Amino acid sequence: MHGGSAVTDNGGVLEMTREDFEVLVAEALDRIPPELTRLMDNVAVFVEDEPPAEDPELLGLYEGTPLTERGEWYAGVLPDRITIYRGPTLRMVESEGGDREGVVAEVEVTVVHEIAHHFGIDDERLHALGYG
Numbered sequence: 153m154h155g156g157s158a159v160t161d162n163g164g165v166l167e168m169t170r171e172d173f174e175v176l177v178a179e180a181l182d183r184i185p186p187e188l189t190r191l192m193d194n195v196a197v198f199v200e201d202e203p204p205a206e207d208p209e210l211l212g213l214y215e216g217t218p219l220t221e222r223g224e225w226y227a228g229v230l231p232d233r234i235t236i237y238r239g240p241t242l243r244m245v246e247s248e249g250g251d252r253e254g255v256v257a258e259v260e261v262t263v264v265h266e267i268a269h270h271f272g273i274d275d276e277r278l279h280a281l282g283y284g
Contacts, residue, residue: 166245173242177259180259197234203237217229244258
C-alpha cells in the first residue's frame with residue numbers, strides 16, 4: 153500500500169473509488185504532450201463505472217467525428233465524447249495480478265487509445281505503433 157492509497161485488497165477484488173479513478177484519468181490526460189492536447193478540438197472526457205451491457209469488457213469508448221473527417225459542415229455540434237470505464241479496467245488489471253500501478257498504466261494506454269481515435273488513428277495503426 154502506498155500512503156493514502158484508496159486501493160484496497162478486499163478478498164482479491166481490486167477496488168478503487170470513482171473519485172480516485174477519475175484522478176488517474178486526469179493525470180493520464182495531463183501526461184499527453186501539450187503539442188497534442190493543443191490540437192484536440194471539441195472533445196470531452198468522462199468516467200463511468202460500467203460500459204453498455206452489450207460490451208461488458210470495454211475499457212474506453214470514443215464517440216464523435218475524428219478530426220480527419222471534419223469538413224466545412226462541422227459547426228455547432230456536440231463535443232466528441234471519450235468515456236473511460238472503471239469496472240472493466242479494475243477487473244482486467246486484477247485478473248492479470250496487477251495493483252494500483254497496473255491500473256495507472258492501463259488507464260494511460262486507454263486514454264491514449266481513445267485520443268488517437270479523436271485524431272483519426274484506427275486500431276490497426278495503433279497496434280503497429282505498439283498500443284493495444
